[in-house]
Each structure stands twice: as C-alpha cells, then as structure tokens.
Amino acid sequence: xxxxxxxxxxxxxxxxxxxxxxxxxxxxxxxxxxxxxxxxxxxxxxxxxxxxxxxxxxxxxxxxxxxxxxxxxxxxxxxxxxxxxxxxxxxxxxxxxxxxxxxxxxxxxxxxxxxxxxxxxxxxxxxxxxxxxxxxxxxxxxxxxxxxxxxxxxxxxxxxxxxxxxxxxxxxxxxxxxxxxxxxxxxxxxxxxxxxxxxxxxxxxxxxxxxxxxxxxxxxxxxxxxxxxxxxxxxxxxxxxxxxxxxxxxxxxxxxxxxxxxxxxxxxxxxxxxxxxxxxxxxxxxxxxxxxxxxxxxxxxxxxxxxxxxx
Numbered sequence: 171x172x173x174x175x176x177x178x179x180x181x182x183x184x185x186x187x188x189x190x191x192x193x194x195x196x197x198x199x200x201x202x203x204x205x206x207x208x209x210x211x212x213x214x215x216x217x218x219x220x221x222x223x224x225x226x227x228x229x230x231x232x233x234x235x236x237x238x239x240x241x242x243x244x245x246x247x248x249x250x251x252x253x254x255x256x257x258x259x260x261x262x263x264x265x266x267x268x269x270x271x272x273x274x275x276x277x278x279x280x281x282x283x284x285x286x287x288x289x290x291x292x293x294x295x296x297x298x299x300x301x302x303x304x305x306x307x308x309x310x311x312x313x314x315x316x317x318x319x320x321x322x323x324x325x326x327x328x329x330x331x332x333x334x335x336x337x338x339x340x341x342x343x344x345x346x347x348x349x350x351x352x353x354x355x356x357x358x359x360x361x362x363x364x365x366x367x368x369x370x371x372x373x374x375x376x377x378x379x380x381x382x383x384x385x386x387x388x389x390x391x392x393x394x395x396x397x398x399x400x401x402x403x404x405x406x407x408x409x410x411x412x413x414x415x416x417x418x419x420x421x422x423x424x425x426x427x428x429x430x431x432x433x434x435x436x437x438x439x440x441x442x443x444x445x446x447x448x449x450x451x452x453x454x455x456x457x458x459x460x461x462x463x464x465x466x467x468x469x470x471x472x473x474x475x476x477x478x479x480x481x
Contacts, residue, residue: 173230174204175260175286178220178244180211180236183265188236191264195235198279202287211240221247231258233286233474237265238315242453245471249296249312260286260474267454269381270314273394274475286474294394296470297378301450301462313452314394314471316382317464319442320373321354322404323451355406356448361441362401372404372412376440376464383454386419389427389434397468398436405431440464 177199181189196206209220221232221244234244241261248257262282263271274294276282297313355370375382377400380392389400404415411429418426427434443461450457 173258174207175231175233176224176229177206177208177233177235177262178211178217178224178240179208180217180234180240180265182211183236183240185266188264195262195264195279198283202283204287208235211236214239215243217243218247222251225251225253225257230256231260231474233260233262235262235264237263238267238270238453239455240265241270241314242455245296245314246312249467249470254470254472258291258472258474262286267384269383269385270379270453272385273315273379273381274473276475282474285476290474290476291472292395292475292477293469294471294473295378295397296467297376297399297464298467299450299452299457299462299464301458301460303458306459309458311452311457312467312470313378313457315379315453316375316377316388316451317457317462318373318375318382318451319444319448319460319462320356320358320371320375320404322373322375322383323449354409354412356444356446358442358444360401360403360443361439362435362437363439367403370406372407374442375402375404376400376437376442377402378466383419386416387422387424388419390422390424395469397466398438399440399464399466401435401437401440402427403433403435405433407431438466 199206211217217240224232232244234241245259248254248259261271262279263277271277271282276285297317299317300310303309355372358371358374360367360374377389377392379394380387380389382388392400415426415429426432441463448460450459450462
C-alpha cells in the first residue's frame with residue numbers, strides 16, 4: 171500500500187483473548203512488509219475516538235483489529251468525519267463476532283493481512299439509522315451488518331464477557347436458551363418502503379450483510395454492495411420454532427426464511443417503532459432506542475477486501 175495503515179486494536183475483544191494475540195498480529199504485519207503501527211483501545215468508544223483523531227491528523231488507512239464492535243466504531247468515525255471517499259477501512263477479525271470479515275471473504279487473519287498488504291479494495295454500502303440515545307435525544311449512526319430490535323438483539327446485549335471465550339457462535343446459542351425462559355415477543359409497527367405492518371413480533375432485523383450473531387447466516391442473499399437492505403420480521407413464534415430457526419442459521423441453509431411466521435423483504439427504507447422500550451442493536455453493539463428510521467448509503471466505504479464475495 172502507498173499509505174501505511176494504523177491498526178486500531180481492541181485487546182479486550184474475544185473475551186480478552188486478543189491481548190495475547192498481539193505479538194502474532196505484529197509479526198504478521200511485519201512479515202507482509204507493513205509497519206506495525208498499533209493504537210490500543212482502553213474502553214468502549216475508544217476506537218471511535220482514536221480513529222477520529224487519526225483522520226484529523228491526515229491518516230488515510232485505518233484497520234480495525236477486534237470484533238464487529240471495533241469495526242463498527244472505526245466505520246462510524248470515518249463516516250461521521252465525512253471521509254468515506256478519502257479514508258480506506260480494513261479489519262483483522264480477532265473478536266468473538268467477526269461477521270464483517272467473514273462476509274467480505276477475509277475471516278481468517280492471514281487473509282485479511284494479505285488483502286491489506288495488497289491494497290485490494292472494494293466499495294461497500296452502509297446502513298444509516300436515526301434513533302434515540304439513552305437520554306432520549308435524536309442521534310444518527312451507521313452499521314455494516316445489521317440493525318435489530320426485540321428479543322434477538324437483547325440476547326447479544328446480555329451475553330457476558332466470560333461466555334465470549336467459548337468461540338464465535340456458542341455464546342449466543344447458550345444465551346438464546348437462557349433467554350427463552352422470559353417473554354419472547356412484543357408489539358411493533360414497521361414500515362417497509364412505505365408499506366405498514368402492525369403486529370406482535372419476536373424481533374425485527376434489517377441486514378446489510380448475510381451474517382450476524384457470531385457466524386449465523388441470517389439472509390443468504392444479503393450483499394454489502396447491492397444498495398438495498400434485507401428486512402426480516404421474526405413473528406410471534408414458539409420456543410421450538412426459535413430453536414429451529416437458530417439451528418438453520420447455524421447450518422447456513424437459509425431454511426428459517428421459509429418458516430411460517432418469518433417474513434423477508436428487500437427495502438431501501440424502514441421505519442420501526444414499539445410501545446415498549448426497545449433497545450436497538452447495531453452490529454452487536456447497543457446503538458440506541460426506538461423509534462428508528464433506517465436507510466441505506468450505497469458505496470459508503472472503501473474497504474480493504476477481495477473484490478468478490480466468498481462463494
């Protein structure tokens with residue numbers, strides 16, 4: 171690459187496992203002729219702060235090293251700075267959830283470092299969401315994987331750090347079983363490209379990429395460069411069907427989208443609300459609260475990844 175990248179590393183990702191992988195990361199970076207210029211995060215939101223500072227200093231290549239939450243923060247820093255055309259983004263997936271890397275064909279660290287060193291670049295879309303922060307004030311954020319509300323995202327938000335040491339998928343499957351003891355649906359109003367649906371749903375999820383929740387295939391056809399979003403309305407289904415849907419996503423066969431009570435639509439705009447206080451998950455991170463308005467920003471980011479999606 172003509173511009174040396176800054177590697178923004180979250181040492182606490184992967185349940186803290188990334189801290190022990192930093193020497194291997196440095197060795198891999200150096201072996202590919204790049205300077206191991208690392209900035210380590212110290213808290214939630216720090217990757218965003220480090221990235222905004224780096225952009226202000228003229229850095230043109232930022233690499234998020236950690237999970238999807240680290241990519242989320244760095245991507246938001248780039249887009250909030252209006253630097254989508256000027257700063258290129260990459261990732262080395264080291265966290266529990268590294269679905270962005272998997273969706274872009276760079277799920278293994280060596281593949282990601284190879285793409286970064288080679289300067290392979292593709293344009294990807296980003297989701298844009300207007301919602302409320304914890305104080306009730308309006309805020310706008312972006313996401314690469316998904317925006318969701320309801321029972322499923324509350325699983326992601328309640329998964330403890332200790333469980334994340336078990337791998338990519340197991341922590342979320344375990345929490346799914348645990349959370350099944352409580353209430354599993356609520357009332358939602360959702361507008362999909364202007365068409366309104368009112369009803370009880372387990373969850374509503376809006377996808378920009380195919381995977382979510384640590385290697386679960388939510389929408390096989392979802393692509394990060396098609397300028398549309400994929401909306402899944404997870405109906406008021408029973409516990410047995412929930413487990414069946416999780417298993418179908420884990421096996422990556424897409425059969426959950428054919429289940430009764432599960433509806434899939436393609437859209438460019440989504441409006442979502444609920445009378446119940448509902449947290450919104452963005453790429454596995456707590457993004458805010460409903461009501462929300464969601465859209466797509468085509469070709470929002472330059473990403474260091476092979477030009478074609480993996481087969």
